[in-house]
Amino acid sequence: MNSSASPAVTDRLDVSKLPGHVAIIMDGNGRWAEKRLMNRIKGHQAGAEAVRSIVRTCREIGIPVLTLYAFSTENWQRPEIEVATLMSLLKKFLDSERNEMIENNIRLNAIGQIEKLPEDVRVALQRTIDVTGKNKGMLLNLALSYGGRAEIVDMVKSIAGKAIDGKMEPYSITPEIVADHLYTRGMPDPDLLIRTSGEMRISNFLLWQIAYAEIFITDTLWPDFGKEEFIKILIDFQNRERRFGNVR
Ligand code: FPP
Numbered sequence: 001m002n003s004s005a006s007p008a009v010t011d012r013l014d015v016s017k018l019p020g021h022v023a024i025i026m027d028g029n030g031r032w033a034e035k036r037l038m039n040r041i042k043g044h045q046a047g048a049e050a051v052r053s054i055v056r057t058c059r060e061i062g063i064p065v066l067t068l069y070a071f072s073t074e075n076w077q078r079p080e081i082e083v084a085t086l087m088s089l090l091k092k093f094l095d096s097e098r099n100e101m102i103e104n105n106i107r108l109n110a111i112g113q114i115e116k117l118p119e120d121v122r123v124a125l126q127r128t129i130d131v132t133g134k135n136k137g138m139l140l141n142l143a144l145s146y147g148g149r150a151e152i153v154d155m156v157k158s159i160a161g162k163a164i165d166g167k168m169e170p171y172s173i174t175p176e177i178v179a180d181h182l183y184t185r186g187m188p189d190p191d192l193l194i195r196t197s198g199e200m201r202i203s204n205f206l207l208w209q210i211a212y213a214e215i216f217i218t219d220t221l222w223p224d225f226g227k228e229e230f231i232k233i234l235i236d237f238q239n240r241e242r243r244f245g246n247v248r
Helices: 029-035 040-061 073-077 080-103 119-131 148-164 175-180 227-238
Strands: 021-025 065-072 106-111 138-146 192-195 214-217
Touching: 029 040, 040 065, 040 080, 040 138, 040 227, 065 073, 065 080, 073 080, 073 138, 080 106, 080 119, 080 138, 106 119, 138 148, 148 175, 192 227, 214 227
Parallel strands: 021 065, 021 192, 065 138, 106 138, 192 214
Antiparallel strands: none
16 A cells, blocks of 8 residues: 655655645545555545655655644545544544554644534543653644635634724734744645645635745545655655746
8 A cells, every 4th residue: 555665766866845734635535445455444544654754754754744634524424434433433533543643753733613623532632642642753733624725714703703802903904914824824835735646726725825835736545645745745845946926
């Protein structure tokens, strides 16, 4: 499933030019299972293994922030059994990786409508967030019950509330103030957005934050996404010219 990277590839990576924030739309678990005549649930289980491997890889390489789109606001519409499986995989991941996150100096954070998650998942999530709270090696940001539009609506409500209370002057609102009222407040915007399984869509992910992200779409299905391909994408990123709307 997930291979380790060959030295020939790793050697081409310039560790002084890594993206500060990588965001990933993990897609293709269902297709991975269907291709093998398996139940979709097996695809999500294999997907959870790929999550473990990519978190480890990011920590090893030295990526400061990794955001994974683990469950969208739209995913609640999936069959009950699939939602329950995803929730149980999430809880399992939080329980089984908690110690590894502590040992590897990884801080966990979650973005999204966390209050909508089942209680056992919320408890496991909060425990992991609490015990990793002081870690500085890497930030692992899980997007859970996350939707970019819902995030923007929440930001507008929060800013409008402050304006009504006289705590904010509407005409002095800046992009920085907006960013400060998003779930990602305090984090750098993603430099690199990866989507697996070939769809050319953003799917309501980090709509504000990806304004200048470099986008990389791979046909690989998420459970097959491993270290070697990730490093090749990072090398591709390092060779792109980022102009942020400016001229050369
Ligand atoms: C898309 O596959 C993937 C998801 C719905 C969410 C990602 C979930 C995991 C990787 C597993 C658990 C996560 C963690 C953090 C342990 P899909 O079902 O949409 O695939 P398809 O488009 O091929 O049907």
